[in-house]
Amino acid sequence: DVYKRQIPYNRTITREFLQQVKDTCAANGVLFILDEVVTGFRLALGGAQQFFDIQADFVTLSKGIAAGMPLSAIAGPAKHLSRLSELQVSTTFGGEMLSLAVCEAVLREYKSTNYIEHIASLGRLLRAGVNAHARATGSTLEVIGYDAVPFFRFSKDIPEHIQKMIPFQAGMARRGVILRRDLNFISAVHTHEQVEHTIAAAGEVLRELASTSAKASAA
Structure with missing residues (x-):
């Protein structure tokens, strides 16, 4: 049996919670898998495992592992990974080498810079x-x-969130800031000046929306 846990983004969880999940899995003979497609190389160089100081039986990785190139990976202790030899694994792009070269360069960049603290x-x-x-x-x-x-x-x-977010997104876009509906990502190329611009734009849009709402209420 397998229990797969994705780290939620709309709230923060604790190491104690994840440890309880891991202990429950172990007590019932269930593999504990962390989905680190997003959190890998973002929360910490070692992903959520390092951030929460907890080790999963498997972790799944993608996106940040190769700067967006089509690459994914499964990582875990040898005692579990060795069992994969008993399976037939087939991939469409198994012979594609460019993503592996990018992965090597990206991991080297992560290790040699303050990337994690920069985005945090x-x-x-x-x-x-x-x-x-x-x-x-x-x-x-x-x-x-x-x-x-x-x-x-x-x-x-x-x-309700979507209803309020749409005009906020539109106002931000008019000021040169493109936002996702809820979850957004800080990357290595973002700068202090860009974030300050985003904050200033958010202030302008929120004041504009507050003024519009007040006028509508008074009408």
Whole structure:
């Protein structure tokens, strides 16, 4: 049996929670697998395993492992990986070598730079700045989640969040900032100046939306 856990982005979890999950899996003969397609090389160089100081039976990796090139990997202790030899594994792009070369270069870059702290510090700056503007304008918007993976949320109710997020996204786009509906990613190429611009733009949009709402209420 297998239990696969994806690290949630709309809230933070604790090491104690993951340890309880791991212990429950072990007690019932279930493999504990962490989906690190997003968290790998983002929360820490060693992903969620290092960030939470916990070891899974398997982890799945992609995206950050090769800077977006088509590559994925399964990692884990030899006692588990050795069992894969008993399976027939077939891949369409098994002979594709470019992604492996990119992977090698990317991992070398991660190890030799302050990439992890760079994206985390920008995420903290973004969260603090946008949340300050939200409080000042009376908006329900809140940036939550992990430092390098900021999650924009107007409401826990998804339809309400979408309704409020659409005009916010439009206002941000007019100011040169493209945002996803909720989960966003800080990357190595982002700069302090770009994040400051995003914060300033968010303040302008939130004030604009607050003014529009006030006029509609007064009409």
